[in-house]
Amino acid sequence: MLTSGIAELVSLGAVLPFLALLSDPTSMWQQPMIRGLALLMGFRAASQLLIPATLVFASAAVLAAFIRLTNLWLNLRLAAEVGSDLSCEAYRRELYQPYEVHVQRNTSSVIATITSKTDLTVVGLNSFLQLLTSAFVSIALFLGLLLIDASVALSAAALFCAAYYLLSITARKELHSNSNKIAEALSKQIKALQEGLGAIRDILLDGSQPTYLQVYRHSNHIQRILTSKNLFLGVFPRYALEALGMVGIALLGSILVLQRGSGSNVIPLLGALALGAQRLLPALQQIYNSWVTLKGVSAAMEAVLSMLNQPLELSCISLQPVKSFKAIFLENIYYRYGSTQKNVLRGLDLVVHRGERLGIIGSTGSGKSTLVDVLMGLLPPSDGRLMVNGLDLHDPAHAELLAGWRAEISHVPQNIYLADSSIAQNIAFGVPPSQIDMALVKHAAAQAHIASFIEEAPEGYRSFVGERGVRLSGGQRQRIGIARALYKQTQVLVLDEATSALDIATEAAVMNAVKSLSHNLTIVIIAHRLSTVSSCDRVIRLEKGLIQAEGPPGASPLMMQ
Structure with missing residues (x-):
């Protein structure tokens, strides 16, 4: 996770000199450190720096992407392994419960917890790992933007963080309610399936298929609708804030040109800020979306943890x-x-x-x-x-x-x-x-x-x-x-x-x-x-x-x- 953040910082750091070289190679050649390094590597003119600079920039971008993909694969694999262990341990705990516990318990709820709710717990674990990764990436990108232009970086961070915080305050109560209703609907679905298939002889004789189908359809529809609401609550800020970010970049570009009087001096800075914002905003969105997902599956996670916390008989x-x-x-x-x-x-x-x-x-x-x-x-x-x-x-x-x-x-x-x-x-x-x-x-x-x-x-x-x-x-x-x-x-x-x-x-x-x-x-x-x-x-x-x-x-x- 930390490696992903460092890779993003290096990738962002390569943008400013690369854009400066594209817009004004002569000015870059006049930089003592750049010129000394170029001469040491055998370059004698500013025009000769374009291809090496392009290769360095492309390599940094590819390396950052590779590290992010590797981190994503490791996160998903970790969540899958943990999910498998959770499901098996929940089943083990249930099998070893005293008989008097079993006779008082609803099997549909138990099956839902071991299967569907454990799957939701894995989704929550994935979201938590993505949240951590995105947090490291956001911090690294923010530090990079601070080095480029501190005032702009602080203003943008304050604006975006405030927006996401207000959204989280607004959505928290609904997410918690949806989470409980989704967990309940999952148990009712399995109960309807068990009862319908277990009594299939009587159902065929009575022609009562519509009754059982309606019970299943009702709980299934509730679960699907509430899940879609949670997904919407997690995704919709992205589009509003992306538009806000584009407007901000346009206004910032106009202000910088008016202040400095030259577009060639502004383009490298503006490009670096735009790229940083373009990467920072998805990272912030991922943090928010992961939080929404965690809240949305919290009831399922609590049910799994409750099953895992069941004491085992000494005789087991x-x-x-x-x-x-x-x-x-x-x-x-x-x-x-x-x-x-x-x-x-x-x-x-x-x-x-x-x-x-x-x-x-x-x-x-x-x-x-x-x-x-x-x-x-x-x-x-x-x-x-x-x-x-x-x-x-x-x-x-x-x-x-x-x-x-x-x-x-x-x-x-x-x-x-x-x-x-x-x-x-x-x-x-x-x-x-x-x-x-x-x-x-x-x-x-x-x-x-x-x-x-x-x-x-x-x-x-x-x-x-x-x-x-x-x-x-x-x-x-x-x-x-x-x-x-x-x-x-x-x-x-x-x-x-x-x-x-x-x-x-x-x-x-x-x-x-x-x-x-x-x-x-x-x-x-x-x-x-x-x-x-x-x-x-x-x-x-x-x-x-x-x-x-x-x-x-x-x-x-x-x-x-």
């Missing part, structure tokens, strides 16, 4: 494996979501022994899934303790154990998420393709009673399932989810209504396969149908966050309700 920093356990103790567990005062779990006590098959039943909203999320270590109890091997997993002193405990759990939810990749990659979810154990994939698929379907497909385990498994039936998606859990070979398997999408025969086959698994595997099954938990060692019934009954399947009248 390192992992201590839980090699074995005798029992899982949930002691006096209370849990409530967010700031609500209503407890979903209310003083619940439960012991799950290693190798036990535990069934959990209860009406909708009784707290079954919340209980399992607490047991898996995803939700920290509002009160109470989750104990494994005599240690409280949510005690900061044992933070590494929490991540180790989570790694020992396989979870099959009611709604399986499938990536738009091969069946093998979906079963070995999260494992790099080169590290997938295909023998284990096939074994897990066979246990989940999905192997025959996969092997009959033309591509077999390399078959793609489509986004969210759109090419598969609900039962097929569910069985791939079960195979995924079995592939992990963990100590605890949690089935959260995992067989609800299966027909009775397939469910019976899958549950028989689950029953045949190693007795060292602890299995927790959430279900609505009693038949699903009929093979469990023990069943508990939840109501309003408390265990209302427990015992062998069907042993109590309460179990049958």
